[in-house]
Amino acid sequence: MSKVRVLVGTHKGAFVLSADGKREKWEVSGPHFAGWEIYHIKGSPVNPDRIYASQTSGWFGQIIQRSDDGGKTWHQPGSPAADAPAQAGPPKAASNKFVYDASAETGKPLTTHQWYDGTQHPWEFKRVWHIEPSLTDPETVYAGIEDAALFRSTDGGQNWRELPGLRGNDTGPRWQPGAGGMCLHTIILDPSDPLRIYIAISAAGAFRTDDGGKTWKPINRGLNSQFLPNPTDDVGHCVHHVAMHKARPNTLFMQKHWDVMRSDNAGDNWREISGNLPTDFGFAIDVHAHEPETVYVVPIKSDSEHYPLEGKLRVYRSRTGGNEWEPLTKGLPQSDCYVNVLRDAMAVDSLDSCGIYFGTTGGQVYGSPDAGNTWAPIVRDLPAVLSVEVQTLP
Amino acid sequence: MIRVVLPQHLRTLAGVSGEVTVEVSGAVTQRSILDALENSYPMLRGTIRDHVTQQRRPFLRFFACQEDWSHESPDAPLPSEVTSGKEPFLIIGAIAGG
Numbered sequence: 001m002s003k004v005r006v007l008v009g010t011h012k013g014a015f016v017l018s019a020d021g022k023r024e025k026w027e028v029s030g031p032h033f034a035g036w037e038i039y040h041i042k043g044s045p046v047n048p049d050r051i052y053a054s055q056t057s058g059w060f061g062q063i064i065q066r067s068d069d070g071g072k073t074w075h076q077p078g079s080p081a082a083d084a085p086a087q088a089g090p091p092k093a094a095s096n097k098f099v100y101d102a103s104a105e106t107g108k109p110l111t112t113h114q115w116y117d118g119t120q121h122p123w124e125f126k127r128v129w130h131i132e133p134s135l136t137d138p139e140t141v142y143a144g145i146e147d148a149a150l151f152r153s154t155d156g157g158q159n160w161r162e163l164p165g166l167r168g169n170d171t172g173p174r175w176q177p178g179a180g181g182m183c184l185h186t187i188i189l190d191p192s193d194p195l196r197i198y199i200a201i202s203a204a205g206a207f208r209t210d211d212g213g214k215t216w217k218p219i220n221r222g223l224n225s226q227f228l229p230n231p232t233d234d235v236g237h238c239v240h241h242v243a244m245h246k247a248r249p250n251t252l253f254m255q256k257h258w259d260v261m262r263s264d265n266a267g268d269n270w271r272e273i274s275g276n277l278p279t280d281f282g283f284a285i286d287v288h289a290h291e292p293e294t295v296y297v298v299p300i301k302s303d304s305e306h307y308p309l310e311g312k313l314r315v316y317r318s319r320t321g322g323n324e325w326e327p328l329t330k331g332l333p334q335s336d337c338y339v340n341v342l343r344d345a346m347a348v349d350s351l352d353s354c355g356i357y358f359g360t361t362g363g364q365v366y367g368s369p370d371a372g373n374t375w376a377p378i379v380r381d382l383p384a385v386l387s388v389e390v391q392t393l394p
Numbered sequence: 395m396i397r398v399v400l401p402q403h404l405r406t407l408a409g410v411s412g413e414v415t416v417e418v419s420g421a422v423t424q425r426s427i428l429d430a431l432e433n434s435y436p437m438l439r440g441t442i443r444d445h446v447t448q449q450r451r452p453f454l455r456f457f458a459c460q461e462d463w464s465h466e467s468p469d470a471p472l473p474s475e476v477t478s479g480k481e482p483f484l485i486i487g488a489i490a491g492g
Contacts, residue, residue, distance in 0.1 A: 035403060059453040059487045060403060060441040076407075079437040096440045 003393040004349045005070070006357055007051065008365055009038035012383035014053055016071045019378075023355055023369040026378045032074060033065065037127075040344055040387045044133040044141075048391050052141055052157055054128035062127050064095045064143075064157045078158035095157050098125050098145060101164035113147065114176040123147045123167070130344060132187035136194070144184030148175060148201040150213065163213040166199070171218055171235040175204035178238045178257075179303075185343055186242045190249045198252065198267060203238035206254065208267050219267030223256060240283045241343040245292035253295050253322070255285040255343070260297055262322050273322025278309050284346035288371060289354040293321040296348075296356060296372060298341040306361075307338035315358070317372050331375030332366065339364070344387040351392060359385025396427055397482035401454075404442070404485070408435040413482060422477040424456055425468040442485060457484040 006017040013031030032038075036055045044050040049070045055063040065074045077095040100123055102111070115121035126146040134140035143151040143160060149167055151160040175182060186200035195212040198219075205220040223237045238257035245251065254261040254270065258281050261270040274280035279299045288294035295318045301309050308314060313332040316325040339362035349355040356372050359365045363382040368375045395415045405411065416430035425448075432439045443450060448468075450456070455464040459473045459481050475481035 057403065059401070059451065060407075061444075061451060063407070063441070076437045094439060094445065097445045099446055 002351055004351065004355060005043070005048075005391040005393060006347075006365065006367070006378065007041040007043065007071070007387075007389040007391065008359055008382065008385060009041045009053070009344075009387035010359075010363070010383035010385050011037055014038040014041050014055075015379070015382060017365065017378050021351055023351075023367060028379055029071065031383075032071070033063075036063070038386065039127060039129050040131050040389075042131050042133060042389045043391045044138040045135055046133075047138040048393055050133070050138045050156075052131045052133060054131055054143070056127040062096050062098060062125070064128070064160075066095075066157050077153075077156050094159060095153075098128070098143070098151055098160050099162075100125065100149060100167075101162040103164075113172055113182060114174055116177060120173060123149070126181060129183045129185045130187055132189060135189050135191055142187050142189075142197075144187050144199060146181045146183040147177075148182045148184040148204060150184055150187070150199055152213070163209075165209070165214050166207060166216045169207070169216045169218075171204070174233075174235050175201060176236065178202035186239070188242060188244050188252075190244075191246045192249045196249070196266070198242060198244070200239040200242050200254075202240065203236060203257075205235050205237040206239050206242060206252075206267055219263070220270070221268065222263075222270030222272075223261065224259070225257065227257075241285050243285045243287050243295070245287040248292045251292065251321075253285055253287060255282050255297055257281065257303060260285070260322065273318070275318070275323030275325055277316055277325050282341075283343040284341045284358060286346045286348055286356070288356075289348045289350040290352075291319070291354075291371075294319050294371070295322060296346065297325075298346070298358065300340060306340040311336045311338060313337040313339065313360075315356075315372055315375075328368075328372040328375070330373065331368075337362075342386055344389075345385050347388050347390040349390045349392045355390070357388050357390055359388045361385065395479050396422060396430070396476065397479055398427060398431055399482045399484045400438075401485060401487040403487075404438055407437050407441065410435075415479075421469075422472050423469050424463060424466070424472070424483075427472070427483050428468075453488045455486045455488060457486055458482075 002021040008015040013034045015030035018027045033055045039054045041053040051067040053065040066077045067074045112120035128143045130144040132142040139156045150163045188198040190196035200206045207216045208219045209216045218234045225237045240255045243253045250266045252263045260274045262273045263270045282300045312334045314327040318325045339360035346358040354371045357367045361384040365378045418426045
């Protein structure tokens with residue numbers, strides 16, 4: 001029988017939730033990396049036992065952790081395991097070293113972006129927001145970082161190199177931080193084209209490469225952001241998250257700061273699909289594993305009130321690719337609920353009956369084994385949840 | 395033998411439970427201690443000093459013999475009590491909320 005493993009990053013550590021295919025009884029493992037912020041934790045689709053985690057701290061900086069046994073044990077790639085005896089000698093690798101590419105070979109190293117007050121501000125590395133393992137090679141993994149840039153490792157996370165073409169595409173000086181910082185939070189690898197990658201940055205917008213990361217272009221036509229001097233500018237949009245179904249790599253769904261959007265031509269043009277949503281502000285968005293036109297969002301009241309409308313935690317599902325949305329409430333709190341669901345805190349499994357999962361800033365992780373019809377908490381009292389990913393295991 | 399006290403999170407990363415000791419050849423300074431520490435515990439590279447600038451991370455402070463050395467030159471000789479091992483070199487995380 002198949003199994004699922006839910007990987008949860010929180011403000012104070014990581015947790016691994018495991019169940020069989022029925023998804024009724026759960027085992028909880030953790031906290032791993034207790035006391036550290038775990039912005040993201042994600043497994044390789046090629047080798048599910050290979051899991052990468054972004055461990056970060058305002059005191060000690062960025063650490064990349066890796067497990068090769070499905071999350072039982074962890075180590076920093078290239079360094080001896082924490083429970084192994086200390087070994088003298090030169091460092092083997094620098095898995096926590098993220099240095100922006102300022103080489104002459106990139107043509108025009110970019111040194112500043114727009115600050116909150118409109119002035120220019122130097123790029124400063126802060127943390128890894130999102131880790132995206134390759135679809136074909138467990139040793140290759142991408143990292144989306146704050147301040148926004150894309151890095152790649154081809155040696156299992158031991159060494160990281162920036163893909164500088166993204167910051168060098170001429171629009172960088174107009175990128176600006178959102179409320180959470182200037183983060184590259186979404187990385188989508190096209191399963192049908194190894195040279196195509198989508199990324200999204202808050203607040204710059206969505207970008208696409210068609211040459212494996214050498215060159216990038218903004219793909220924000222159709223977005224409308226009232227906080228911008230030019231609301232339809234090509235960059236500057238606060239994209240919160242983007243999702244894609246692997247069978248429809250040209251169709252993208254976006255939860256923007258306000259507005260839920262859709263593109264059917266790989267991001268070249270977007271149209272609004274907010275339809276009958278009670279509010280189209282939110283962070284998380286995902287697509288059903290087997291139904292490319294079934295989309296999920298969690299509407300949040302507003303950009304200043306980051307909690308559900310009326311204290312009712314409702315996931316909204318569209319079975320028509322947008323515009324027509326239905327609230328999913330069975331098993332979710334319908335009074336006095338004032339949690340948030342962050343952008344990377346929703347995921348789906350790929351069992352026959354698609355499971356969907358999300359975590360809240362109140363520390364709950366909810367799961368639905370029937371595509372959202374019914375929900376139950378897997379755990380109720382974790383630290384604030386930053387990210388949720390799911391592995392479907394044989 | 396130089397004694398070094400690490401904050402709890404770095405002890406966990408390094409896989410140690412108490413003080414650590416490092417060998418320093420030549421002058422005993424903040425820089426030479428941290429070089430030796432990172433040599434013995436490579437997983438700590440970048441957690442105390444910035445990878446590129448080698449500057450102390452802003453929420454960490456260095457103490458020795460009940461004095462704050464955080465703002466002294468990294469190449470200033472440390473007290474003889476640290477050199478002799480009588481007193482440890484302390485790396486302390488700043489208190490900055492929960």
